[in-house]
Structures are given as C-alpha cells and as structure tokens.
Amino acid sequence: DDDAHPTLATWAGLMLFFWAIEIVFYTTFFTNPLRGLATGIVGSLGYWIGQQAVQRGSQPWYYYGFLTLLYEFLPALLTIGGAGAVVSGLLRGQWVVTPPGDLPPQRETPGTGETPELAIQNKERQVAQSSLRNSIPHSALSISHYFVLFLGFWVVGAWVAYSYAGEKMPWLLTHITEPMALFGGWWLGTVFSRTDWGEVRTKQGYWLLLLLPALGFALLSLGKAGLPFAGRDVESLGATVRFFLALLASGGLLYAGWRWIERGGLAPALRLSAIGVAAILTLLTIRFSYMLTYVNYDMATEYLVYAHAGPDVKRALAEIDSISRRTVGERDIRVAYDDDVAWPMSWYMRFYPNNVFYGKAPSADSMSAPVVLVGSANYDKVEPYLQRDYVSRNYRLVWWPEESYKGEWDAEAGRSKGLTLSQIWGALTDPVRRSRLWQIWFYRNHPGETVTAWPHRHEFRMYVRRDIAEIVWDLNVTPTAVTSTVAPAFDYSEIDLSAQMVYVGVFDNLPLLQPRDVAVGADGTRYIADTGNNRIVVLDQAGNFVRAFGSTCFLADGAAGKCVDPDDAGPLLLGDGQFREPWGVAVGADGTVFVADTWNGRIQVFDGQGNFLRTWGVFNIIDGDNRDPNALFGPRGLTLTLNGNLLVADTGNKRILEYTPNGEYVNQMGGGGVVLGRFEEPVDVAVDPNTGTVYVADIWNRRIQVLTPTLEPIGEWPVPSWESKDIWDKAYLAVDADGTVYASDPQFSQIYVYTSDGKLQTAFGKYGAELNRFGKPNGLAIDPVDNSLLVADADNNRVMVFAGQ
Numbered sequence: 001d002d003d004a005h006p007t008l009a010t011w012a013g014l015m016l017f018f019w020a021i022e023i024v025f026y027t028t029f030f031t032n033p034l035r036g037l038a039t040g041i042v043g044s045l046g047y048w049i050g051q052q053a054v055q056r057g058s059q060p061w062y063y064y065g066f067l068t069l070l071y072e073f074l075p076a077l078l079t080i081g082g083a084g085a086v087v088s089g090l091l092r093g094q095w096v097v098t099p100p101g102d103l104p105p106q107r108e109t110p111g112t113g114e115t116p117e118l119a120i121q122n123k124e125r126q127v128a129q130s131s132l133r134n135s136i137p138h139s140a141l142s143i144s145h146y147f148v149l150f151l152g153f154w155v156v157g158a159w160v161a162y163s164y165a166g167e168k169m170p171w172l173l174t175h176i177t178e179p180m181a182l183f184g185g186w187w188l189g190t191v192f193s194r195t196d197w198g199e200v201r202t203k204q205g206y207w208l209l210l211l212l213p214a215l216g217f218a219l220l221s222l223g224k225a226g227l228p229f230a231g232r233d234v235e236s237l238g239a240t241v242r243f244f245l246a247l248l249a250s251g252g253l254l255y256a257g258w259r260w261i262e263r264g265g266l267a268p269a270l271r272l273s274a275i276g277v278a279a280i281l282t283l284l285t286i287r288f289s290y291m292l293t294y295v296n297y298d299m300a301t302e303y304l305v306y307a308h309a310g311p312d313v314k315r316a317l318a319e320i321d322s323i324s325r326r327t328v329g330e331r332d333i334r335v336a337y338d339d340d341v342a343w344p345m346s347w348y349m350r351f352y353p354n355n356v357f358y359g360k361a362p363s364a365d366s367m368s369a370p371v372v373l374v375g376s377a378n379y380d381k382v383e384p385y386l387q388r389d390y391v392s393r394n395y396r397l398v399w400w401p402e403e404s405y406k407g408e409w410d411a412e413a414g415r416s417k418g419l420t421l422s423q424i425w426g427a428l429t430d431p432v433r434r435s436r437l438w439q440i441w442f443y444r445n446h447p448g449e450t451v452t453a454w455p456h457r458h459e460f461r462m463y464v465r466r467d468i469a470e471i472v473w474d475l476n477v478t479p480t481a482v483t484s485t486v487a488p489a490f491d492y493s494e495i496d497l498s499a500q501m502v503y504v505g506v507f508d509n510l511p512l513l514q515p516r517d518v519a520v521g522a523d524g525t526r527y528i529a530d531t532g533n534n535r536i537v538v539l540d541q542a543g544n545f546v547r548a549f550g551s552t553c554f555l556a557d558g559a560a561g562k563c564v565d566p567d568d569a570g571p572l573l574l575g576d577g578q579f580r581e582p583w584g585v586a587v588g589a590d591g592t593v594f595v596a597d598t599w600n601g602r603i604q605v606f607d608g609q610g611n612f613l614r615t616w617g618v619f620n621i622i623d624g625d626n627r628d629p630n631a632l633f634g635p636r637g638l639t640l641t642l643n644g645n646l647l648v649a650d651t652g653n654k655r656i657l658e659y660t661p662n663g664e665y666v667n668q669m670g671g672g673g674v675v676l677g678r679f680e681e682p683v684d685v686a687v688d689p690n691t692g693t694v695y696v697a698d699i700w701n702r703r704i705q706v707l708t709p710t711l712e713p714i715g716e717w718p719v720p721s722w723e724s725k726d727i728w729d730k731a732y733l734a735v736d737a738d739g740t741v742y743a744s745d746p747q748f749s750q751i752y753v754y755t756s757d758g759k760l761q762t763a764f765g766k767y768g769a770e771l772n773r774f775g776k777p778n779g780l781a782i783d784p785v786d787n788s789l790l791v792a793d794a795d796n797n798r799v800m801v802f803a804g805q
Helices: 008-026 033-050 063-070 073-092 116-133 143-164 168-193 197-202 207-225 232-266 266-293 312-327 341-351 377-384 421-431 432-444 556-563
Strands: 337-338 356-359 369-376 390-399 457-465 493-495 501-503 517-520 526-530 535-539 545-549 582-586 593-597 603-607 614-618 637-641 646-650 655-659 665-670 682-688 692-700 703-707 711-716 733-735 739-745 749-756 760-764 776-782 789-793 798-802
Touching: 008 033, 063 073, 063 143, 063 168, 073 168, 073 266, 143 168, 168 266, 197 266, 207 232, 207 266, 232 266, 266 711, 312 341, 312 369, 312 390, 312 457, 337 341, 337 646, 341 356, 369 377, 377 457, 421 432, 501 545, 526 582, 526 593, 526 789, 535 582, 582 646, 582 776, 593 637, 603 637, 637 682, 646 682, 646 692, 655 682, 682 733, 692 733, 733 776, 739 776, 749 776
Parallel strands: 337 356, 337 369, 493 760, 517 582, 517 776, 582 637
Antiparallel strands: 369 457, 390 457, 501 798, 517 526, 526 535, 535 545, 582 593, 593 603, 603 614, 637 646, 646 655, 655 665, 682 692, 692 703, 703 711, 733 739, 739 749, 749 760, 776 789, 789 798
C-alpha cells in the first residue's frame, strides 16, 4: 500500500534481523567477537579501498562487461528491457510500475452491507485508483515508482563504481549482478502480468515463445554459412546449401511471426518473444552455472575465478598420502614446503603433523625430509640440496584464465592497451576468430591451448627421496642414474699412535681452556687459539711460552661486554685486539697472525709480536642474492694460499672467502647445498703446500671437498663419521709437505689420514686423556720444520704433537 509508511517497530525488526546475521557470521559463531565485528563492519571495506592503488589483476575498464557476456547475460538483457520500459513510461507520462492484476486486494471495511451493484462500483473505483497510483500523468511518483528508480540507480551506480575502481576481480561481479537481477526481474514480472494467457491459448501463440530464439539460431547459421557459390569443390557446395537452407528457415520464421502479429497484435508478440528469450537464456545460465560449479570448478578455462589452485594440488597430495601410507603410516610422513607454495599448501599441511615450513631459506635439516614441495621461485635455492638424492616432478600450483581480452601489451606504460572497436569488429566478422569466440563462450574451450600446457600458470615441484621413489611405483618417476664420487664403504686401518709432546699447563698465569685451533709459523713457532680464555698463546717449537695476546670482548655489547679501547683517543676502536671465542688462527710467511674472532663476526690481524694491525668483517647473515664479502657469520678455519692470500671458512654463511692479507676481497664460492661446490657447515679450509689445492671440511655433508687454487670444485672425499651437529663437534684439516691430508673427528675422538688422491688410509685415536687418546680433537696444523702434526685437544685443554704419517 503506497499510503502506508514503515513504523519504528518495522525498522527495529529489520535491524535486528540484519545484526543477527552480521554478529553470528562475522564473529565466527562468537569465537572472535571484537576483531570479527571490526573486520565485518569496517576492516573489509578498508582493505578493499587500500587495494585500489595496487590494481590487482590490471583489468581493462570493460572487464565486467566481458564477464557479463559470459555469465550474467540474462539479468543484463532483462535490465536493458526494464530500462527501456522506465524511459518509455516516463516519456509518455503513463508509467505503470505494477500491473493492476498484481496489486493486493483492497481491504474492505466490515459491516458496510454492500449490495451487488455497490460492490461492482467499488471494484471499478479500486481499479481506477490502482491505475492512478501506478501512472504519472500529473501526480507525484509513488513509493513503488521510487523503488524501481532506486533499483535503476543501484544498477548504474554499481556499473560505474566497479568499472572505475582500480581493483577488478571476478567475484566483484556479484555486486553488479544483484541489482540487475532485481531490476530485470521486476520488468520480466510485468511482462508476464501483462500477457493475456487466455488469448495466447486461443490464438495458438505458445509456439511464438520459441520464435525469436529459433530466428536467432537461423540467422546465426546464416552468418556462419559463408557466401554461396564460392567454388565448385565439395566444401564450397556444402556451404552454398547451408546458406540457402538457413536463408529459407530465416525467411519462413519471419513470415510466420508476421502472420501471427497480424492476428494477435505487435505488443503481445513482443511480450511472448521476450518471455521465450528469457526462458532460453535461463536454460543457458543453468548450463553455464553447472559447468562452472561441477565440471570446470578448478580449471582456468573459466573466467569467473582468477588465480586459483589447479587440480594438480590434490593430485600431489594424494601421492603424498600414498607415500606416507607405504612408509611411515597415515599422513605421518615429514613434508617440507616453502613460502612460494604456502598458498594454498599451508591449508593442507595442517593434516600432516610432521610438516616443516622453511620459507625462503632451505636448510640441511628441512631438505632431509622424504618429500619436499617447492615453488618455482625457489628452484635454484633447493637444487643444491636435492639434485643428487631426490627425483622430482612439476605440477601446476596456481593458474589463471587466458587474458587476450586485455588487448596488446604496452611495454612503455606497463599495462595492456585494451581492445579497440576495430579489433572487436574484426573478431566478430572473421569466421575463424568468431568460431574461436563461440568455442570459448559456449564450451569453454580455447582452441590452440591445452590445459596440460596452459601458459598462464605458476608451477611447483614435488621432490621425493630417491630410495622412496624407487619403491613407490605409481609416482611414474623413473630415477635417473647419478654418478657420485662418494664411496659407499671404507677400508682403512686403525693404528695406535702416541703424542711425542703435549702442551698443557699454565701460560701467562692461565691454563689452556678448550683450545680449538693451532697454527705453526715457518720457524716452528706455535700459535694456539686458547678459545675458552679468548686469547692467542704463542709457544716456541720446544713448547716454551713466548707471549699471549687478547682478552674477552662481546663486541655487540660494547663496553658492557668487557670491550676496551686500546689507545683511548687514538685510531684504534673499541674491542680491537680482543676476542669472543676465537676458533681459527693462521700465520703468514712473514709472521703476520690472522685470527678468526668467531662470535664477533670478524677477522683480526696482528704482527709477529702480537700487536694489533687491522680488522674486517661484521657479524651478519647473508641471504638470497646477498653475497656481501664483509658479512661473516661464525667464521672458523683460516689458512694462507701459496700467493699469500687468506682463505676464511665462513661457516654460518656456508661459503669460503678469499682476501688479500690487507682484507681486500678477492673471491668467494659456496652456498648451502649437497652438490659439489656447495656446503653445509664448512668449518675449516687447508691448502696443499706444493700444489695449492684447497680442501674444505664440509662436515654436515660428511665429506672433504677438493677445490682448485681458484676455488673451483673438482672432487669430494667421504668421511666415515662427521654425523654430529653439536656446536663443539667441529672438524678441522691439515695438509703436510707430502700431500697427506689429516681430518679430525671430534665426535669419535679420532684423526683420519688420507692420501693425496683421496684414499682413507689410516686412523688413530680413541676417547680418553692418555697420550694416544683425545677428549675432543678440533684444530690441526703441520709443523713445516719437521712435518709433525699438531692437534688441539679441546676437552683435555691441551695441544698434542704427533710424528707425521
């Protein structure tokens, strides 16, 4: 009733209904009350507004029109019909918003005692009043008119706002379709109400419902048939026949429609045609909705989704389930995944309790998982770890629809140019391109492109450990043969060898405390990294104390970390000449001493008298493409090359660095991984005094890597142990004048002896404190005077000297 107005109770009821829905769902059934309500009321809108500058998707202004032609053509065409009815009614001044038959009956006043004649008069008056209320010859618009106009405003406003907005995503089409559905539904309802179905039945007009759709099909066939008499071959003759059949069908349908219009009138014919078209489009809408929801729900051939997970995600997960069941049990397998597959894999990984997320930084631990998932952005980061011992297969993680509707790419502007009218007309008039458009619209087929080689996709790779892949046959992955220089077994003898001399006791009022490394000068002088006392102890070849230098300094804490300025206002800085657990020491031919100040992240240099000369390096972790040579993370082993440069085992950053004696950067190599040339915990580096060959203790890969003097990897030697990852079990190397390579094993208290060609020849030592035993052997050094071997036995707080092997 247009004369009725909503009461306060009406509004209160509506608001109560609204807030009941709002609170229940946006608080996730009352589990997230405050943040949920804030997100529902303001947060989501704020997020969307913030995305406008991002312009996610970079869609053209006509994007929603394109989607409407594919999915929402029914409400769009009905809206056009409704707009025409509104404009026509306003121009004529006789706009009937609701047909009289659709109005509710007028309420009768009880007890009036109407006679039949009076009832007829009242009925005629009600009809007249209804017509007046729903027409606008001279009076103001009614509430019904305002509501329809509001729907029209909503439609136009939604189209303008969302087409102008920077972010255009397919799901936002909902906000355009909703007002169109209401507005177009109103108009279709009026068409139904104004149709005299009794007259349609009398004049046999039901078949006219299909006239316009049939005529459209006939005209479409006529357009597709091509020109007649194009040639004499079979194909041309067939085209000629199809042309004339379509022409005949079109003419016959037009004639039949004209004949019915003569009998039944133009307006009823148009209404029936509109209803028939709406019925056909309804069936098409149901068809496309079914295809989208149940057939192509995870396919990129549909445009109503943007970037979404492909079917390969479920396929990979099913294979992981199969591997887990056959190896460790129901979803108990360890699966590692990176940040590039975190969406959507993090959602599925919650079903695997032993999952490991390693982000952008793969490690030896995460790369030991039986199954590793990695996105294409991180392939190069994991290959050094997985290339040797894993097999892999590529999958489609996320894909998105074909976007030729954007037009050509404008490289200068950084966006697509959009389609021009001439390009659109060319696509509609060219038979081949028109056929392709039909395939896309009706079948969601994309001629020339297959889903297996879909160009618009983001891939991921699933790595499976080689030994597992060989038994899980349904992965359909054939492991390829990999040549490795690492031998599967060891054949060496163990000998009983006792030390000729032991350096233990009090030096400069302090006993040695966990010495981790030792170096020997050209004259046989011993330089001991007295790690526990944060100093360097210097002894002569006979073991007599010469000097000690250094003290404790936690550089990051400044003066609070016991750091001092050695010359106050002079050029030296706070902490120069002090250490925090020096784990490496080396001495040059001129007596210059280099010290790895491990947990201060720097290299310090001293003259032969222990006077501070210079320092370089800062405590820092490198990541990705950052190869800053000044960043050091726990540097340990040091050695000098044949040309006098310093090699540094930058343990935490998994690399070997080369500097001049003055600290100028020369070269580096390494990075995390298991393949040749990559390291996991490179602790020490040694140089052959004859050939310049470089050896690296790559302890977590349980091997010694062999490098050329220019740091090119050329081989690897396996080590029987080096299994421990304890922070104190750091193995060191030494090379004597004959090319014999010594490697310490702090976990099992042994020294391994290799020939120059990599054969493990002997081993000596066991756990203990006797002269033929070790507590925890770390650093090694060769005395160039007599070719003897020095061992820093940390847990026994001593340095031992053995005859060379």
